[in-house]
Amino acid sequence: MVFICVILGDAYRDDLVNEPLVSGVLVDYGAGNEAGKNWEYWYAGFHKYMKNKTNDGTVFDEVDEDLLGREDLSGLFVQSFAYPLTTMHNAETLNDKVIEKLKALTNERQHPDH
Secondary structure, rough: EEEEEEEEOOOOOHHOOOOEEEEEEEEOOOOOEEEEOOOOOHHHHHHHHOOOOHHHOOOOOOOHHHHOOOOOOOOOOOEEEEEEEOOOOOOOHEEEEEEHHHHHHHHHHHHHOO
């Protein structure tokens, strides 16, 4: 499952977001598993909960359990990245920085040997 999300803040913690972000998220439920109804709207903002995250387009795949603290994520593989929203000047920038990166991450998960 992939998401593109604009993150304006966090309802519970002011320290998680210091500027508006555009984020890409990949959630993989594992081979043979389907999301079905096993997802939450907040997954789109997963980047807020990644360990040692930056907002420069670097991909992160380790969830900070202390920040998250509310969900059992066993069996989920999550990757996320973010950029300051102000860097998305037009559709071409969004495509190049976010959409194409999500496509590449998805392809890597589906075809790890390529």
